[in-house]
Amino acid sequence: EPEVTQTPSHQVTQMGQEVILRCVPISNHLYFYWYRQILGQKVEFLVSFYNNEISEKSEIFDDQFSVERPDGSNFTLKIRSTKLEDSAMYFCASSEQGLLNEKLFFGSGTQLSVL
């Protein structure tokens, strides 16, 4: 079965540094997402992306965050200046058409630790 792949699986960084989390969505999917889960908390929506544009974003997704689809396969999340509270598991997801009743396919996540 096709799957969403994420790299790296773990990322450790110093506070204030920039990080880029990478994702390869399922090839025929059109909508891409980033979610995150802080340890012990709910999975939270960050951003959705369609047709090379942000479709929606949450309050968490402030100016420190950006997303990009630099080529036909990769989808990246950049955090410009990391903060301690950015430490979380970041999940990339994709869906075929972005419909309301359509399930998401998730990657296995990148555990980001900000020291």
Add this chain to the structure above:
Amino acid sequence: DQQVKQNSPSLSVQEGRISILNCDYTNSMFDYFLWYKKYPAEGPTFLISISSIKDKNEDGRFTVFLNKSAKHLSLHIVPSQPGDSAVYFCAASGWDTGNQFYFGTGTSLTVIP
């Protein structure tokens, strides 16, 4: 702003018995609900869904029940198997949520052999 709540962080069940995982929501505009299962070091995987026009959806050992008036849904696993041990997330979306899903905090199910 906890629109989807899973009040039981953990649940232990004997193998062969029924597992019942519960989820409550506050947004009456939610009309699509999903359950995801997550193993350690893996991403959530889709398990089963239900739309608000139904009150029950069944897929093998998994059944989801929706009570719209109570804003409550539950996932029943019968019979429970050790391989079902995982964290289960409830998620919801609706016409006013765009294309984002709201997730609960998850319930960790342990099925004891």
